[in-house]
Amino acid sequence: MTESTPIPDDALTHLRWPLRLTWAGLLAERLCRAFWPLASLLLLIAAALAFGLHDLLTRGAALGLGGALLAALLATLVYGVRGFHRPSRAEALDRLDRTLPGRPIAALSDSQAIGAGDPASEAVWRAHIARMAARVQRARAVPPDLRLSSRDPYGLRHVALIAFTVALVFGSFLRVASVTDLGQGGPALAAGPTWEGWIEPPAYTGKPSLYLNDIAEDALAVPQGSRITLRLYGAVGALGVTETVSGREEGAEAPPPEGTDAMAQSFEVVKDGRVEIEGPGGRAWQIVLSPDIRPEIRLTGALDVSADGEMKQPFSASDDYGVTRGEATITLDLAAVDRRYGLAVDPDPREPLVLDLPMPISGDRQQFTETLVENLSEHPWAGLPVRIELAAEDALGQRGVSAPAAMVLPGRRFFDPLARAVIEQRQALLWARANAPEVAQILRAVSYRPDEIFRNESAYLQLRVAIRRLEASAAALTAETQTELAKALWDIAVLIEDGDLSDAAERLRRAQERLAEAMKNGASDAEIAQLMDELREAMQDYMRQLAQQQQQDGQEQAQNGETQEITGDQLQQMLDRLQQLMEEGRMDEAQQLLQMLQQMMENMQVTQGPGGSSPGQQAMEGLAETLRDQQGLSDDAFRDLQDQFNPGGQQGQQGEGQQGQGEGMPGQGQDGQQSLADRQDALRRELDRQQQNLPGLGASPESEATREALDRAGRAMDEAERALRDNDLAGALDDQAEAMEALREGMRNLGDALAQNRQEGGEDGQGMGRADAGGERRDPLGRAPGSTGQVGTEDSMLQGDDVYRRARDLLDEIRRRSGEQNRPDLELDYLRRLLDRF
Numbered sequence: 001m002t003e004s005t006p007i008p009d010d011a012l013t014h015l016r017w018p019l020r021l022t023w024a025g026l027l028a029e030r031l032c033r034a035f036w037p038l039a040s041l042l043l044l045i046a047a048a049l050a051f052g053l054h055d056l057l058t059r060g061a062a063l064g065l066g067g068a069l070l071a072a073l074l075a076t077l078v079y080g081v082r083g084f085h086r087p088s089r090a091e092a093l094d095r096l097d098r099t100l101p102g103r104p105i106a107a108l109s110d111s112q113a114i115g116a117g118d119p120a121s122e123a124v125w126r127a128h129i130a131r132m133a134a135r136v137q138r139a140r141a142v143p144p145d146l147r148l149s150s151r152d153p154y155g156l157r158h159v160a161l162i163a164f165t166v167a168l169v170f171g172s173f174l175r176v177a178s179v180t181d182l183g184q185g186g187p188a189l190a191a192g193p194t195w196e197g198w199i200e201p202p203a204y205t206g207k208p209s210l211y212l213n214d215i216a217e218d219a220l221a222v223p224q225g226s227r228i229t230l231r232l233y234g235a236v237g238a239l240g241v242t243e244t245v246s247g248r249e250e251g252a253e254a255p256p257p258e259g260t261d262a263m264a265q266s267f268e269v270v271k272d273g274r275v276e277i278e279g280p281g282g283r284a285w286q287i288v289l290s291p292d293i294r295p296e297i298r299l300t301g302a303l304d305v306s307a308d309g310e311m312k313q314p315f316s317a318s319d320d321y322g323v324t325r326g327e328a329t330i331t332l333d334l335a336a337v338d339r340r341y342g343l344a345v346d347p348d349p350r351e352p353l354v355l356d357l358p359m360p361i362s363g364d365r366q367q368f369t370e371t372l373v374e375n376l377s378e379h380p381w382a383g384l385p386v387r388i389e390l391a392a393e394d395a396l397g398q399r400g401v402s403a404p405a406a407m408v409l410p411g412r413r414f415f416d417p418l419a420r421a422v423i424e425q426r427q428a429l430l431w432a433r434a435n436a437p438e439v440a441q442i443l444r445a446v447s448y449r450p451d452e453i454f455r456n457e458s459a460y461l462q463l464r465v466a467i468r469r470l471e472a473s474a475a476a477l478t479a480e481t482q483t484e485l486a487k488a489l490w491d492i493a494v495l496i497e498d499g500d501l502s503d504a505a506e507r508l509r510r511a512q513e514r515l516a517e518a519m520k521n522g523a524s525d526a527e528i529a530q531l532m533d534e535l536r537e538a539m540q541d542y543m544r545q546l547a548q549q550q551q552q553d554g555q556e557q558a559q560n561g562e563t564q565e566i567t568g569d570q571l572q573q574m575l576d577r578l579q580q581l582m583e584e585g586r587m588d589e590a591q592q593l594l595q596m597l598q599q600m601m602e603n604m605q606v607t608q609g610p611g612g613s614s615p616g617q618q619a620m621e622g623l624a625e626t627l628r629d630q631q632g633l634s635d636d637a638f639r640d641l642q643d644q645f646n647p648g649g650q651q652g653q654q655g656e657g658q659q660g661q662g663e664g665m666p667g668q669g670q671d672g673q674q675s676l677a678d679r680q681d682a683l684r685r686e687l688d689r690q691q692q693n694l695p696g697l698g699a700s701p702e703s704e705a706t707r708e709a710l711d712r713a714g715r716a717m718d719e720a721e722r723a724l725r726d727n728d729l730a731g732a733l734d735d736q737a738e739a740m741e742a743l744r745e746g747m748r749n750l751g752d753a754l755a756q757n758r759q760e761g762g763e764d765g766q767g768m769g770r771a772d773a774g775g776e777r778r779d780p781l782g783r784a785p786g787s788t789g790q791v792g793t794e795d796s797m798l799q800g801d802d803v804y805r806r807a808r809d810l811l812d813e814i815r816r817r818s819g820e821q822n823r824p825d826l827e828l829d830y831l832r833r834l835l836d837r838f
Contacts, residue, residue, distance in 0.1 A: 014136060014137055014139065015093075015096070015105070015136065015139055017141070018096060018139045018140055018141045019089070019092055019093060019096060020141075021141030021142075022092045022095055022096045022141050022142045023087055023089065023091075023092035024144075025141070025142060025143060025144030026087035026091060026092055026095065026144065027086070027087055028144045028146065029144045029145055029146060030084055030085060030086075030087065031084065032146050032148060033083065033148065033151060034079070034080040034081070034082075034083040034084035035076075035077075035080035035084070036148055036151070036152065036157050037076040037079060037080070037156075038073065038076035038077055038079075038080050039157070039160075040156055040157045040159075040160035040161075041069075041072055041073060041076055041160070042073075043160040043161060043163065043164040044159075044160045044163055044164075045069060046164055046167065047160075047163035047164045047166065047167035047171070048163075050167035050168075050171030050172060051167060051170075051171045052171075052172075055194075093105055095142050096139060096141075096142055099139075099140075099142055100135055100136070100138065100139055101135065102132065102135060104131075104132035104133070104135035104136045105136060105139075107128070107129070107132040108129065108132050108133065108136065112125045172213065172214055194232075194233055194234060194239065194279075194280060194281040194282075195213075195230065195231065195232050195233060195239055195277055195281065195282070196211075196212075196213055196230070196231045196233075197211075197212030197213065197228065197229065197230045197231070197277070198210065198211060198212065198228070198229045199212065199220070199222055199226055199227075199228050200226060200227045200228075200229065201222060201223045201225070201226045202223060202224075202225040202226065202395065202396070204321055204322070204324075204394075204395035204396075205223045205321055206321075207223060210222075212230075212283070212285070215285075217285075218284065218285055218286055219285070219286045219288060220285050220286070220287055220288065221288045221289075221290050222269055222287060222288070222289065222290065223290050223292065224269070224270075224289055224290060224291050224292040224396065225268065225269070225292065225396055226268070226269045227266060227267070227268050227269070228243075228245070228266065228267055228268075228269060228275060228287075229264070229265070229266040230264070230265045230266070230277065231263060231264050232263040232264070232265075232277075233263070236263065238279050238280065239277060239278065239279035239280070239282060240277070240278045240279060241265055241275070241276070241277055241278070242274075242275075242276050242278065243267065243273060243274065243275040243276070244271075244273030244274050244275075245267070245269045245270065245271060245272070245273035245274070245275060245287045245289075246267040246268060246269065246270060246273075247270045247271060269287060269289055270289070271289055272287060272288055272289050273286075273287055274286055274287065275287055292320065292321065292394065292396045292398065293319065293320045294319075294394075294398045294399070294400050295317060295318065295319035295323050295392040295393065295394045295398065295399070295400035296317065296318050296319070296392070296400045297315060297316070297317040297318075297323075297326060297390045297391065297392040297400050297401070297402050298315065298316060298390070298402045298403070299313065299314070299315050299388075299390065299402060299405055300314045300315055300316045300369060301313075301314040303407055303410070305410040305524075305526070306526060307413075307524075307526045307527045307529070307530035307531075308375065308377070308412055308530075309375055309376070309377035309382070309410050309411045309412035309413070310373065310374070310375040310410075311372075311373070311374055311375070311376065311410040312371050312372070312373050313328075313371065313372045313388070314369065314370070314371045314372075315357070315369070315370060315371070315372060315390055315402075316367075316368070316369045316370075317357075317367075317368060317370075317390075317392045317400075318366060318367040318368075319365070319366060319367075319392065319394045319400075320366065321366070321394060321395060322364070322365035322366050322394065322395070323359065323365050323366075323368075323392045323393070323394060324359075324365075324393055324394055324395050325356070325357075325359065325392075325393050326356070326357030326359065326390065326391060326392045326393065327354055327355060327356055327357055327390075327391050328354070328355040328356075328357055328372055328388055328389070328390050328391075329352050329353070329354050329388070329389045329390075329391065330352060330353040330354075330355070330381070330386050330387070330388050330389075330409065331352045331353075331386060331387050331389075332347070332350070332381055332384065332385075332386055333384075333385040333386055333387050333406060334347070336385035336406070337384055337385060341424075341428065342424065342425065342427065342428020342429075342431055342435050342438070342439070343427075343428065343431055345431070345432045345434050345435060346432065347431050347432050348431070348432050348433060350380065353376070353379065353381070353386075355372065355374055357370065357372055357390065357392075358370045358371070358372065358373075375412075376409055376410065376411060377410075377411040377412035378411075378486075378487075378490055379409065379411070380427060380430035380431065380486075381409045382409050382410070382411030382412075382427075383408065383409065383411050383427070384408065384409055385406065385407070385408055385409075386406075386407060386408070386409045387404045387405065387406055387407075388404070388405050388407055389401060389402060389403075389404045389405075390402040413518075413523065413527060414493060414497050415497070415513075415514040415515075415517035415518050415523075415531075416496055416497045416510075416513065416514065416517065417517065418446065418453050418454070418496050419493040419494075419496040419497040420493075421442075421446050422443070422446075422463070422489055422492055422493040422496065423489075423490075423493045425439045425442055425443055425489065426486050426489040426490060426493070429470075429482060429485060429486055429489070430482065430486050433477040433479075433482055436470055436473070436474035436477045436482075437471075437474045439470060440467055440470040440471045440474055443463065443466075443467050443470070444467055447460065447463055447464070447467070454496075456495060456496065458495065459492055459495045459496045462488065462491070462492050462495070463489075463492050465488075466485055466488045466489060466492065469481070469485060469488075470485055497514070498510070508535075508538040508539055508541070510538075511531065511534045511535040511537075511538040511539075512535065512594065512597070514531055514534070515528075515531045515532070515535055515594060516591065516594055518531055519582060519587045519590055519591055519594075520587075525583065528579070528582050528583070529579075532575065532578070532579050535575065536575060539575075574593065574597055575597075577593065578590055578593050578594060578597070581593065592811060615695040616695045616750070616754040616757070619690065619693070619694055619695060619750065620747060620750060620751065620754075622690045623690060623710075623743060623746065623747050623750065624747065626683060626686055626687055626690065626743065627740060627743045627744065627747070629683055629686075630683055630717075630736060630739055630740050630743065631740060633676065633679050633680060633683065633736065634733060634736040634737070634740070636676060637676055637724070637729055637732055637733055637736065638729075638733060640676070640729055641729040641730060641733065644729065676724050676732075677721050677724035677725045680717060680720050680721040680724055680732075680736075681721050683717060684714060684717040684718060684721065687710065687713060687714055687717065688714065690710075691707075691710050691711075691714075694706075694750075695754075700753060700756055702749050702750075702752040702753035702756055703749075703753045705745075705749040705753075706746050706749040706750045706753055709742050709743075709745040709746035709749055710742070710743070710746040712738075712742040713738075713739045713740075713742035713743045713746060714739075716735045716736070716738040716739035716742060717735070717736075717739045719731075719735040720732045720735035720736045720739060723735055814831055814834050817831055818831035818832055
């Protein structure tokens with residue numbers, strides 16, 4: 001086939017790109033086959049220069065080797081030029097045609113030689129051409145054959161390519177520029193380069209190390225604390241180092257560190273200066289120090305103190321590379337202390353209080369805001385003026401300190417007078433050990449008549465022990481004894497303040513008294529809110545306990561004398577009004593309203609309304625009974641678990657024969673292990689029945705919470721039954737505890753749901769409070785009680801919007817009249833009864 005062979009235009013259009021690519025492949029083949037020796041030699045030379053092998057040669061050897069390499073390059077170039085032939089278009093067409101069946105490209109270039117003019121013969125020829133044209137449509141570019149194994153049997157090209165790749169990774173092509181200095185190193189530098197240097201910034205900066213041999217700039221900016229390391233090669237004394245960045249005498253040669261090689265030097269950059277390597281191939285750099293900025297820290301908001309004495313102080317800190325740690329230092333502001341009573345003597349030396357500041361666990365520490373949260377109620381300085389100072393430290397050890405801020409060290413406030421007195425003496429004891437005799441004397445005087453001031457016998461006994469220890473060691477009180485006694489006094493004050501939390505009436509009384517003391521002492525809004533929450537919870541528990549006691553004692557609704565009824569909604573209104581008065585600062589009115597509430601709660605009884613127990617009350621009684629049965633079952637399971645670890649321990653006094661019979665049969669319970677599982681199953685079925693018979697609770701959140709808690713109790717009972725049948729008593733106890741907790745939660749939620757229904761007009765009269773009127777037929781104001789069961793009578797006596805102010809005015813008038821001694825004795829006696837009542 002010749003280049004002049006014509007090809008039809010339509011076939012040529014399709015063959016344009018396959019033909020071009022095939023021709024390019026032929027060109028690549030011939031270039032590789034002709035010039036692979038030249039390319040391999042160039043790669044080897046580049047790898048050698050990148051590794052600096054030319055620095056190892058003398059000038060003569062370098063010139064000789066350079067001449068030989070130049071001759072080799074010329075020879076391989078001539079070999080390549082002579083062996084290279086540029087491919088033609090006809091060769092590309094021929095290669096492409098050989099890949100197609102029947103060589104259709106050649107067929108399209110042919111012409112009909114026999115049968116021209118014969119219609120039938122021409123028709124056959126046209127059909128043949130059409131088939132060939134269709135085959136041409138399937139033409140694809142032929143990939144080149146770049147295999148050189150037959151021409152390079154030893155794989156020299158691969159060796160050159162590997163050497164070049166290694167040079168790219170580990171070598172430096174900047175050394176190629178030093179080829180003009182061939183042979184200047186001489187034999188003294190045959191062991192390697194003339195010198196090497198590194199600049200290592202501190203790790204906390206996160207910046208990479210710098211290899212000085214690869215840096216062409218003469219001026220370098222490095223972080224403070226960076227270390228420069230230089231290694232010199234060759235004969236000792238051939239190269240020298242001078243530097244002015246380490247703080248040594250300017251211009252002096254840097255002496256090597258003691259105990260190290262004279263050819264290796266390392267020093268830290270502490271200021272701007274110059275570093276120079278003197279000698280053959282030496283370099284010089286101007287070092288500019290980037291200083292590490294000192295961290296900054298400051299208070300960013302007002303101190304927030306919770307009702308229990310916990311302080312929250314927000315702050316912000318920043319540093320150029322990040323803050324590593326921080327601390328708050330609190331010192332006593334002695335000049336601002338009111339030096340009276342126990343604080344009049346000079347205080348014992350005490351170290352400042354140091355608190356670690358919280359740091360971000362993750363994220364950027366260059367700039368952040370956090371909050372210091374601590375409860376320092378037990379510290380000796382609680383309630384005294386102090387000064388707080390924050391400090392932040394970076395990785396270099398630099399400290400940034402905030403401006404000192406004056407504050408009163410927050411602590412828990414005690415509203416019970418006795419508890420507050422104990423805390424004051426505790427602070428006096430911690431202020432100075434010299435106060436010990438006086439503290440013991442005051443505490444003994446405070447507790448002189450324990451029956452009148454102590455409601456908790458345990459608190460009195462603990463205080464008496466503490467007083468005796470204090471008196472015994474007052475003459476030579478050690479710091480350890482001082483700390484122990486201070487801890488004991490704190491526990492006693494907390495016990496007095498909190499009271500007996502197991503009794504609902506005691507909790508209610510304590511909550512009322514603490515609230516009254518808070519109003520007298522000017523408590524904060526947060527403390528008032530907390531005390532109001534305690535009062536509400538204590539009142540709810542008291543009402544619930546009172547209802548249970550009346551049910552157990554059989555006190556239905558038959559009462560002697562007239563009564564006043566008050567609903568839970570009315571109680572809530574009184575509590576809301578009480579909180580509003582305190583928030584408005586009207587403490588006198590709040591005190592009077594609290595006294596009225598205390599008297600009402602002291603005479604409170606819970607009624608069930610007409611017609612006996614309501615469905616809601618019956619449901620509560622059923623759940624309470626289920627809870628008691630579950631508790632009893634759990635106790636039996638626990639006894640069986642004890643028997644497993646101590647066989648026969650419960651019957652150790654019944655003789656060895658009986659003990660022998662009990663061995664090998666632990667976990668039987670009073671009716672056997674199977675009986676415990678059956679009892680658990682019966683309780684589960686009873687709970688199912690009670691759930692089905694619950695009164696209509698509606699779709700309130702309390703109702704949904706009731707259903708969810710009872711469902712959870714049922715699932716826990718199922719798990720407990722399976723554990724009992726598998727003799728897993730420990731697992732059964734855990735499941736039973738979960739079931740009891742869910743039952744208690746369900747009862748609480750059911751009570752809330754029933755109360756909600758009553759407020760919305762549900763169960764009429766259930767759970768209403770009734771205050772005993774003292775047996776008289778009329779109320780203390782001389783009115784007949786109403787028939788609707790509400791407080792007082794249907795006749796509205798307190799007109800106007802502010803009924804509480806009207807009630808206060810009436811009370812003031814009663815007090816005024818009772819103080820007029822010229823009134824008749826009968827009237828004065830009546831007025832006194834009214835005052836005792838209200």
